[in-house]
Amino acid sequence: MNENYTFYEKQSFRQWWIWALLIFVLAYSIYNSFENHDYFSASELIFSIAVPILIMILIFVIKLETKIDILGIRVRLFPFHFQFKYFPWKNIQKVYIREYSPITEYGGWGLRFGMFGKGKAYNISGNLGIQIVFKDQKKLLIGTQKSVEMKQFLEELEKV
Template structure:
């Protein structure tokens, strides 16, 4: 709505945009809206490790084997304060975050001391699965 009002405002001035420029702007805005609409964060936790994909920005899953994870837990976080918002984030020296909405996530501390937070809408389910693998031991014996 704001974009439409802005385009109409610019077209009423003597230095109006050409039709091609307006169409190009609308196409760019539509593509951004489509990307936001189809974006989804997929997480798989199994006996091999954790896989995460932020579609359509990641075509393939990012793989984090258990042996590469030093510490892991489900936690509540502040998306704006800690990571500057939602999406693929890596600002403010707090590590990287993949999140779409909400304030719950799976926090990983990797063996190379890098931090990664993967947002989740199913924190209890994620915690149950992580507890299952913790209680049954990781292949490397890492403690959570």
């Protein structure tokens, strides 16, 4: 296997229900602003419309990138991380694909901190991820939409 052998995955928030909720909030803000325009100043009207639009832009640009190669695992949740977080294989005790519950284990999607020893999670959608257990017993879960390909890649990597 050559050194350029790499697994790469990029995910974004593209779930229809998130966008439906955001559009509803924006529409409600616009309706409420114009319906009650006698009570609001111009700056309050602009603010009540700009905040939902800025949140929509933020949700649109968020992306989770995962790279796995013979050196280790890299993950980045843009725009919160401009550079990849690097986890070398020498610091990792165990890696496996598992099913998880984003809501009950981590409280949702994004950059999350689990309760009761679950560790940290980077996830965008779905309920499958790569569980990393470090030698210091800390844990990290990275969500994936390509669990089959990732599992095959990890199995190939083990052979090296």
